[in-house]
Amino acid sequence: MIPPSSSAVPLLEAEGLTRAFDDGQVQALRGVDFSIQEGEFIAITGPSGCGKSTLLQLLGLLDQPTSGTLLYRGDSLPALRDPAAYRASEIGFIFQAFHLLPTFTAAENVQIPMFGTGRSLSERRERAAELLKLVGLEDRSDHFPSKLSGGERQRVAIARSLANEPALLLADEPTGNLDSKNAHLILDLIVRLQQEHGRTMVMVTHDPSIAERAGRILHMMDGKVVSDKPSPRTGS
Amino acid sequence: MTFLTVVIRGLLRRPVRTCLTLAGISIGIAAVVALVGMSRGFEKGWQVGLKARGTDLVVSSRGGSLTPKPFNASIRDQIARLPGIAATCNLLVQVTSVEDSDLMILSAREWGGFSWSNLKLVTGRMPQSGEEQAVVLGQTAADILKKKVGDPIQIETAELKVVGIVKGGALVEDGSVIMSLALLQKILASPDQINAIDVRVTPGTNEKQLQILIQQIQRQVPEVRAVSVADHLSNSEGFRMVRAMTWGTSLLAVLVGVLGVMNTMLMTVFERTHEICVLLAVGWKRSRIIQMVLYESALLGFFGGVIGVTIGALGVRALGETPALRGLLQPDLGFPLLALSVLIAVAVGVFSGLYPAWRSSRLAPSQALQAG
Numbered sequence: 143m144i145p146p147s148s149s150a151v152p153l154l155e156a157e158g159l160t161r162a163f164d165d166g167q168v169q170a171l172r173g174v175d176f177s178i179q180e181g182e183f184i185a186i187t188g189p190s191g192c193g194k195s196t197l198l199q200l201l202g203l204l205d206q207p208t209s210g211t212l213l214y215r216g217d218s219l220p221a222l223r224d225p226a227a228y229r230a231s232e233i234g235f236i237f238q239a240f241h242l243l244p245t246f247t248a249a250e251n252v253q254i255p256m257f258g259t260g261r262s263l264s265e266r267r268e269r270a271a272e273l274l275k276l277v278g279l280e281d282r283s284d285h286f287p288s289k290l291s292g293g294e295r296q297r298v299a300i301a302r303s304l305a306n307e308p309a310l311l312l313a314d315e316p317t318g319n320l321d322s323k324n325a326h327l328i329l330d331l332i333v334r335l336q337q338e339h340g341r342t343m344v345m346v347t348h349d350p351s352i353a354e355r356a357g358r359i360l361h362m363m364d365g366k367v368v369s370d371k372p373s374p375r376t377g378s
Numbered sequence: 379m380t381f382l383t384v385v386i387r388g389l390l391r392r393p394v395r396t397c398l399t400l401a402g403i404s405i406g407i408a409a410v411v412a413l414v415g416m417s418r419g420f421e422k423g424w425q426v427g428l429k430a431r432g433t434d435l436v437v438s439s440r441g442g443s444l445t446p447k448p449f450n451a452s453i454r455d456q457i458a459r460l461p462g463i464a465a466t467c468n469l470l471v472q473v474t475s476v477e478d479s480d481l482m483i484l485s486a487r488e489w490g491g492f493s494w495s496n497l498k499l500v501t502g503r504m505p506q507s508g509e510e511q512a513v514v515l516g517q518t519a520a521d522i523l524k525k526k527v528g529d530p531i532q533i534e535t536a537e538l539k540v541v542g543i544v545k546g547g548a549l550v551e552d553g554s555v556i557m558s559l560a561l562l563q564k565i566l567a568s569p570d571q572i573n574a575i576d577v578r579v580t581p582g583t584n585e586k587q588l589q590i591l592i593q594q595i596q597r598q599v600p601e602v603r604a605v606s607v608a609d610h611l612s613n614s615e616g617f618r619m620v621r622a623m624t625w626g627t628s629l630l631a632v633l634v635g636v637l638g639v640m641n642t643m644l645m646t647v648f649e650r651t652h653e654i655c656v657l658l659a660v661g662w663k664r665s666r667i668i669q670m671v672l673y674e675s676a677l678l679g680f681f682g683g684v685i686g687v688t689i690g691a692l693g694v695r696a697l698g699e700t701p702a703l704r705g706l707l708q709p710d711l712g713f714p715l716l717a718l719s720v721l722i723a724v725a726v727g728v729f730s731g732l733y734p735a736w737r738s739s740r741l742a743p744s745q746a747l748q749a750g
């Protein structure tokens with residue numbers, strides 16, 4: 143399923159990924175094959191329970207596949223010696239429920255992933271301020287999450303996901319908890335970030351109109367990818 | 379934001395619980411400081427007292443408690459005959475109630491013995507003879523009994539007179555009622571009864587010779603026990619028991635502290651499952667999570683220790699000032715004890731955090747992050 147246009151080593155390549163829960167009683171993924179080229183913007187759609195979140199967690203190494211292979215720039219991922227380093231430097235996660243830490247301010251939440259990456263205290267601070275400015279929240283940096291609106295929280299979470307300049311952004315229903323106005327704002331921000339820097343992005347959504355903003359749409363059903371085609375809007 | 383900020387933020391998350399935990403540890407550490415400080419102060423007080431009398435060896439009956447059992451004064455003659463002994467002085471020492479004070483040291487000394495010679499008069503005079511119905515008081519004892527020179531004083535069944543106030547150069551001396559041995563024996567109707575002999579050896583005797591001399595005394599008079607002043611207290615069964623109880627109680631207090639911190643840290647880890655999963659998801663290593671939990675519990679221990687040491691030290695000071703214990707107790711609250719106590723508290727913190735830290739590092743990041 144590698145797009146014919148590409149010949150370079152894919153950023154990420156999945157082959158026969160399965161994930162079973164509860165001793166095989168639940169088959170969340172039943173053999174997923176696809177690959178992601180650097181710079182691509184992929185939307186994953188499908189009905190509830192088809193395994194979208196499960197797949198995203200495998201890609202981000204938050205979870206381990208039951209079987210199958212996952213290659214990152216040609217190297218096997220599940221066998222990776224240091225999954226924490228991979229999560230810290232290669233992956234940026236954006237969740238539907240934001241998952242900010244309630245006891246830390248917006249700026250501090252953005253700094254959290256930078257611990258252990260060799261950045262100094264002032265570098266961490268500067269970078270957090272920069273990122274908050276990027277998402278338009280420079281005047282909210284000392285606010286705690288409880289004092290922010292849903293849209294603002296998601297913007298802080300987006301800033302956090304960019305903290306270590308990850309190669310791959312994974313977003314799981316990033317607008318799922320937002321009203322339509324904020325959903326559009328966040329989506330515009332994500333599209334802008336993707337396009338401006340040519341970032342690689344995988345976004346899970348059940349909303350077809352949101353999926354159309356991506357360059358490529360994977361449709362999943364019952365633990366499998368059933369269609370993989372360019373978005374109608376972008377064409378190919 | 380530094381890593382320490384992250385750790386402190388964790389502790390401030392539940393301020394009431396953190397304070398309660400701190401209270402738990404600090405009470406335990408305060409108990410350690412108070413008990414150890416008091417028992418050591420007690421020992422030191424006696425030791426300095428013996429040294430100030432110019433005593434090298436103390437002979438007392440075997441199996442003695444704080445005040446040893448009486449024995450016959452003739453034993454002294456057998457000891458005085460041994461080579462290397464410069465002087466001896468018979469004593470009858472009791473801890474007893476005198477008038478309003480329940481705990482007073484009554485130190486009766488052989489008239490003319492060397493144990494009198496280190497006393498310095500502050501006011502009044504010394505007794506004129508071993509038979510005069512008179513006592514001298516150490517300064518602290520005079521304070522406690524509220525006596526001055528010329529006042530009558532009731533000792534057991536006899537009414538005597540305070541003729542002088544003295545300075546002994548040691549806490550025990552200053553807290554004692556000092557009188558002639560013959561006089562006390564007469565009052566108690568127990569002639570020839572003593573319970574200790576102060577022994578001064580010939581000058582220049584070294585530690586090894588002292589030990590040989592002790593063995594000789596032991597062989598000569600098996601019913602008593604001779605110890606050098608340095609060893610005197612460590613060998614006393616009374617003090618050994620006090621020390622064992624002190625450390626036993628301290629251990630218990632520390633154990634309670636361990637359980638308190640462990641409970642708190644476990645609860646913290648459980649209720650922060652979500653946060654820990656987020657930290658793992660954004661790339662924190664498991665070792666860093668462990669470090670965070672251990673730092674938190676170590677910090678709890680440290681602050682608990684500092685507070686506990688402060689409370690304990692102030693408490694012992696205050697106890698030492700109470701009428702019942704004044705003069706008996708010179709709290710030994712040296713820096714080593716205080717530092718050791720804080721160290722114990724930090725160790726308690728780290729130890730208590732081990733299991734919670736291990737638990738926290740076992741979490742799977744996907745566990746708490748399902749959309750919702």
Ligand SMILES: Nc1ncnc2c1ncn2[C@@H]1O[C@H](COP(=O)(O)OP(=O)(O)OP(=O)(O)O)[C@@H](O)[C@H]1O
Pocket residue numbers: 163164168169170188189190191192193194195196197348749
């Ligand atoms: N930890 C788990 N234990 C047991 N079953 C699980 C677990 N996680 C997911 N599942 C099951 O795996 C299947 C796929 O779940 P997943 O969360 O990937 O679906 P999804 O496509 O993200 O759905 P939604 O659109 O509702 O978010 C579901 O049937 C779900 O119940």
Ligand SMILES: [Mg+2]
Pocket residue numbers: 194195196314749
């Ligand atoms: Mg989902």
